[in-house]
Amino acid sequence: MSAALSIDTVKEQASRLTFRNQAFINGKYVPAASGKTFDCINPATGKAITQIAEGDKEDVDRAVKAARAVFEKGSWSRMAPTQRKKVLMRFASLIEKHTTELALLETLDMGKPIRDSSRIDVPLAAQAIGWYAEAIDKLYDEIAPTGPEAVSLIRREPVGVVAAVVPWNFPLLMASWKIGPALATGNSMIVKPAEQSPLTAIRIAELAAEAGIPEGVFNVVPGFGETAGQALGRHMDVDCVTFTGSTEVGKFFLRYAGESNMKQVSLECGGKSPNIIMADAPDLDAAATAAAWGIFFNQGEVCNAGSRLVVEESVKDRVLEKVMAVGKKLIPGDPLDPKTGLGAMVDKTQMERVLGYIEAGKKEGARLALGGSRVKTETGGYYIEPTVFDKVDNRMKIAQEEIFGPVLSTITFKDADEAVKIGNDTIYGLAAAIWTKDITKAFKVSQALRAGVVWVNCFDNGHISSPFGGFKQSGFGRDKSLHAMEKYSQLKATWIHIGA
Numbered sequence: 001m002s003a004a005l006s007i008d009t010v011k012e013q014a015s016r017l018t019f020r021n022q023a024f025i026n027g028k029y030v031p032a033a034s035g036k037t038f039d040c041i042n043p044a045t046g047k048a049i050t051q052i053a054e055g056d057k058e059d060v061d062r063a064v065k066a067a068r069a070v071f072e073k074g075s076w077s078r079m080a081p082t083q084r085k086k087v088l089m090r091f092a093s094l095i096e097k098h099t100t101e102l103a104l105l106e107t108l109d110m111g112k113p114i115r116d117s118s119r120i121d122v123p124l125a126a127q128a129i130g131w132y133a134e135a136i137d138k139l140y141d142e143i144a145p146t147g148p149e150a151v152s153l154i155r156r157e158p159v160g161v162v163a164a165v166v167p168w169n170f171p172l173l174m175a176s177w178k179i180g181p182a183l184a185t186g187n188s189m190i191v192k193p194a195e196q197s198p199l200t201a202i203r204i205a206e207l208a209a210e211a212g213i214p215e216g217v218f219n220v221v222p223g224f225g226e227t228a229g230q231a232l233g234r235h236m237d238v239d240c241v242t243f244t245g246s247t248e249v250g251k252f253f254l255r256y257a258g259e260s261n262m263k264q265v266s267l268e269c270g271g272k273s274p275n276i277i278m279a280d281a282p283d284l285d286a287a288a289t290a291a292a293w294g295i296f297f298n299q300g301e302v303c304n305a306g307s308r309l310v311v312e313e314s315v316k317d318r319v320l321e322k323v324m325a326v327g328k329k330l331i332p333g334d335p336l337d338p339k340t341g342l343g344a345m346v347d348k349t350q351m352e353r354v355l356g357y358i359e360a361g362k363k364e365g366a367r368l369a370l371g372g373s374r375v376k377t378e379t380g381g382y383y384i385e386p387t388v389f390d391k392v393d394n395r396m397k398i399a400q401e402e403i404f405g406p407v408l409s410t411i412t413f414k415d416a417d418e419a420v421k422i423g424n425d426t427i428y429g430l431a432a433a434i435w436t437k438d439i440t441k442a443f444k445v446s447q448a449l450r451a452g453v454v455w456v457n458c459f460d461n462g463h464i465s466s467p468f469g470g471f472k473q474s475g476f477g478r479d480k481s482l483h484a485m486e487k488y489s490q491l492k493a494t495w496i497h498i499g500a
Contacts, residue, residue, distance in 0.1 A: 027215030266477025
């Protein structure tokens with residue numbers, strides 16, 4: 001969506017939206033079996049947009065039965081790869097075609113700026129599904145190097161019924177990272193969107209059907225984590241759960257799998273990413289600007305946000321000055337305004353959680369250098385200004401726990417060894433960055449950092465072809481790249497005895 005558009009034009013577009021608000025099961029929109037609904041709140045105003053069907057155990061069971069039936073029937077799981085590719089390509093094209101609508105839904109639902117949802121989230125979601133569609137007929141199975149008396153075929157088969165439990169911070173984009181490879185490998189699936197942001201997942205179910213994905217292959221069950229999410233995690237006929245969200249909830253899914261059918265589980269959980277800026281960074285101003293956007297983008301509601309600025313002591317003041325200069329210009333605004341760069345927190349609970357961490361940082365002795373307050377209270381929305389702490393000790397709560405808000409902790413170091421020690425001193429290992437023009441130092445530090453993604457002289461760069469996921473309590477398994485297809489398939493070895 002062009003920044004040249006006025007906020008009035010965007011709001012007029014939003015006023016014409018209709019909201020799909022039911023579960024999508026076996027090719028049809030249906031109410032929750034219980035008849036219950038819950039409010040879908042606009043974070044910019046604190047007011048309800050619509051009421052969403054509150055899926056629960058019975059709804060999950062219906063969706064799983066539909067997914068299992070069509071999987072066994074084979075109308076998708078055994079469809080010729082070239083045909084499955086054509087259908088998924090149509091699905092990707094339909095998402096792209098409906099960019100304006102989906103971006104508006106995302107912004108109204110989650111509070112992110114419309115310029116981000118229209119330029120980043122929706123286009124990249126379409127790209128992800130299209131990329132996996134293109135990969136379908138490019139992958140080969142294997143033949144083991146046996147002797148002449150046998151042939152051993154090694155094939156990847158779809159795992160079966162996949163449950164994708166997706167987060168609220170990038171509702172459509174994160175869902176696409178799971179939908180693309182899960183469907184490309186021939187599975188049936190149930191998507192459980194976060195209760196804070198279900199609108200785009202519900203809407204694209206209709207686009208999936210329009211693209212030609214058979215009934216029952218793609219289902220969406222909105223609801224709460226402790227009910228619908230748990231029902232999926234414990235279901236005896238779900239073969240795989242892929243989850244993105246907090247480490248705390250990720251551990252629940254491990255427990256659910258162990259207490260049910262030992263289903264496969266992949267987790268992309270929390271992060272406390274260190275953004276390490278050395279004094280010899282090739283461009284300190286560029287590094288500081290990237291550090292600012294690395295924590296303020298998407299209101300800081302990013303799992304790999306650079307929430308710890310780990311900066312060499314000799315250049316800390318210069319770097320921090322630039323970071324705060326960027327932060328001062330990022331005034332929270334109406335997410336529907338194309339000029340807004342910082343939107344609203346997703347809901348009241350998350351806003352209060354972030355404000356609680358800010359208070360904790362002050363009590364522990366960190367210096368509040370910028371921001372720290374709720375703003376725009378007259379709107380009824382959940383806005384927090386960019387916040388920067390200086391003089392943070394890595395043992396402090398704000399340095400150790402994932403805040404998931406626009407709150408930066410600044411920590412200094414004297415040499416590379418200390419920087420690595422600070423960077424690794426966390427339960428998480430999702431991402432990290434190192435800024436230096438010394439290639440030897442860059443390589444050694446990147447190797448020493450315990451993180452699934454390490455950026456050198458940049459932050460949060462990537463592409464659908466490059467894997468994303470973490471070490472330690474940030475989880476296991478990878479989204480994006482061809483490697484993501486591995487978790488939605490199983491290896492089968494077929495040994496054929498030929499004889500001497």
